[in-house]
Amino acid sequence: MRPLRVGRATRDAAVLVFIGVFLFAAAWWLELYEKLAAFIDSHEFMQADELFIALLIVGILGFAFGYRRLHDLKVEVAHRRRAERDVSWIAAHDPLTRLPNRIGLKQQVDRLREDGKTGKPHMAMVIDIQGFKHINDLQGNEIGDEILAVIADRLRDIFIGCYLFRLGGDQFYAAQESSITKDWEKLARRAIKKVAEPIEINGRSYEVSAYVGMARYPDDAANIKYLLRCALSAASAAKREHSNEMKWFDTAVDEATARYAELDKQLRAALKAGEVRPYYQPMIDLTSGRIIGFEALARWRRPDGSFVSPAEFIPLAEETGMIGELSNVLFTQACQDAAKWPRGVRLSFNVSPTQFSNRSFGRQMLDTLATTGLSPNQLEVEITESMFVKDVQLVAVLLDELREAGVHIAIDDFGTGYSSLSQLSRLRFDKLKIDRSFVSSFLDDARQAMIIRAMIGLGRGLGMKTIAEGIEEASQAETLKLLGCHQGQGFLFSRAVPAEQATSLLQMTWPTRSEDTTATN
Ligand code: C2E
Ligand code: MG
Ligand code: MG
Numbered sequence: 001m002r003p004l005r006v007g008r009a010t011r012d013a014a015v016l017v018f019i020g021v022f023l024f025a026a027a028w029w030l031e032l033y034e035k036l037a038a039f040i041d042s043h044e045f046m047q048a049d050e051l052f053i054a055l056l057i058v059g060i061l062g063f064a065f066g067y068r069r070l071h072d073l074k075v076e077v078a079h080r081r082r083a084e085r086d087v088s089w090i091a092a093h094d095p096l097t098r099l100p101n102r103i104g105l106k107q108q109v110d111r112l113r114e115d116g117k118t119g120k121p122h123m124a125m126v127i128d129i130q131g132f133k134h135i136n137d138l139q140g141n142e143i144g145d146e147i148l149a150v151i152a153d154r155l156r157d158i159f160i161g162c163y164l165f166r167l168g169g170d171q172f173y174a175a176q177e178s179s180i181t182k183d184w185e186k187l188a189r190r191a192i193k194k195v196a197e198p199i200e201i202n203g204r205s206y207e208v209s210a211y212v213g214m215a216r217y218p219d220d221a222a223n224i225k226y227l228l229r230c231a232l233s234a235a236s237a238a239k240r241e242h243s244n245e246m247k248w249f250d251t252a253v254d255e256a257t258a259r260y261a262e263l264d265k266q267l268r269a270a271l272k273a274g275e276v277r278p279y280y281q282p283m284i285d286l287t288s289g290r291i292i293g294f295e296a297l298a299r300w301r302r303p304d305g306s307f308v309s310p311a312e313f314i315p316l317a318e319e320t321g322m323i324g325e326l327s328n329v330l331f332t333q334a335c336q337d338a339a340k341w342p343r344g345v346r347l348s349f350n351v352s353p354t355q356f357s358n359r360s361f362g363r364q365m366l367d368t369l370a371t372t373g374l375s376p377n378q379l380e381v382e383i384t385e386s387m388f389v390k391d392v393q394l395v396a397v398l399l400d401e402l403r404e405a406g407v408h409i410a411i412d413d414f415g416t417g418y419s420s421l422s423q424l425s426r427l428r429f430d431k432l433k434i435d436r437s438f439v440s441s442f443l444d445d446a447r448q449a450m451i452i453r454a455m456i457g458l459g460r461g462l463g464m465k466t467i468a469e470g471i472e473e474a475s476q477a478e479t480l481k482l483l484g485c486h487q488g489q490g491f492l493f494s495r496a497v498p499a500e501q502a503t504s505l506l507q508m509t510w511p512t513r514s515e516d517t518t519a520t521n
Helices: 006-029 032-042 048-092 102-114 132-139 141-158 181-196 224-240 251-272 310-320 323-338 353-357 361-372 392-404 420-426 446-461 474-483 499-505
Strands: 122-130 163-168 171-177 199-201 204-206 209-217 276-285 291-301 346-350 379-384 408-414 431-434 465-468
Touching: 006 032, 006 048, 032 048, 048 102, 102 163, 102 224, 122 141, 122 181, 122 224, 132 141, 132 353, 141 163, 141 171, 141 181, 141 199, 171 181, 171 224, 181 209, 209 224, 224 251, 251 276, 251 310, 251 323, 276 323, 276 499, 291 310, 291 323, 310 323, 323 346, 323 353, 323 361, 346 408, 353 392, 361 379, 361 392, 392 408, 392 420, 431 446, 446 465, 446 474
Parallel strands: 291 346, 346 379, 379 408, 408 431, 431 465
Antiparallel strands: 122 171, 122 209, 163 171, 199 204, 276 291
């Protein structure tokens, strides 16, 4: 915005007044008035006196007009200055929490530089709110906004005398000119504790938590500007490791963050290039030894032939929000492959907890079934227990939608979560998948064996099928069968294989007694 010339207007007025006084004095000194009076008297017929009075009146009115315009101009300038201040405040602040935003942070760094304070030791901390996105997706933006406002107020109470910013989304940033790490750690612990306190809105209680990453200048960052990047990297590490404690920046961790970002970029490209495809691991009926279905497992095969483990890229896709797109691609392909299998052979597909944030998720799955021609009865959806930690009601609605259409629901990695039993009494599942951590050791460990026995009993009691994952030895398969486990899956039978090989496996029958060791065609 161009600055208004109010200073020049005042200067002009002053010069004009000066010229006026000078002309008046000169006229007086030259006795111009007497000469003018004589002229008017001698030229009465020309009406010069009236003309002179009219000119005087015009002059006075002109002066009054000029004065008023000058006043208006001053008011307008004040107005525009205020508006300019408001606009720059709005640009530098987040309207919801009224905290400075990234622009505010940049301005703050500029101010520190101008004041020559960028060389002083500083502490910084990124507070990443965990669970917020989930609530925001499920409960709507209004509730999400209120939660953020409450968190901002709590942080404001903690970071008194510090700079506090909202970086956008669910991330906050605090900084202080200080070199005392102990005090900063104390503040971080208070922030983690305060953020985790329940938030009451309209009679409902919401809970979120915080991952905190910290960095210091000059120890970690080369300059003050770089401090934010270091704290962000530490917060990402805390998030990756699900650490409830704050984490200090660490160069090795920073390299891991860079690798993670690189992997994210590569995964996006791989998805476009069709490098990520479903492979199929057979699920075997332990009594007949025949395949009753296949679990689709994501496989990312790089052009050089190497594989990236889904244990690496699925959590990454969940975190970056790419899981929806990835899952769509895999699910469509898996349905197309499964549509070629005999009708009794089921496709089992893993669904990530984060996908349940998308309310139309069930509908989308059913649409894909319809377009690929796979019957809903042929589909089984595998969900893990962690799905129920947050909003059981909504998950129940989405699962019901799928169940009503005929889709089977299996609870995966059973026994490794912490909400299973309470959820089993509230939600209906068709199958319980016993996690491979129990299967790998139950033959040598009496306590694990008791747990497996209890799980199979629980499944039977609730009318569910049971399947044991990770069977690697024939003795495991045989004992599980004797204990009443219906199905098995594991390297003993087959690893996950590409679609073409899966079809040829369909002809096979596996022995489920330890003395028989070879599969037959
Ligand atoms: P999961 O659903 O529990 O899948 C079973 C995992 O156990 C697979 O690992 C499988 O290869 C492995 N496995 C099967 N039999 C044996 C065995 O006998 N011994 C041993 N040691 N391992 C066995 P994978 O393919 O690495 O997948 C890991 C996890 O990644 C899966 O665990 C699942 O949670 C996730 N995942 C894989 N594909 C997808 C997908 O398409 N979508 C989603 N959301 N998650 C997926
Ligand atoms: Mg699974
Ligand atoms: Mg599993």
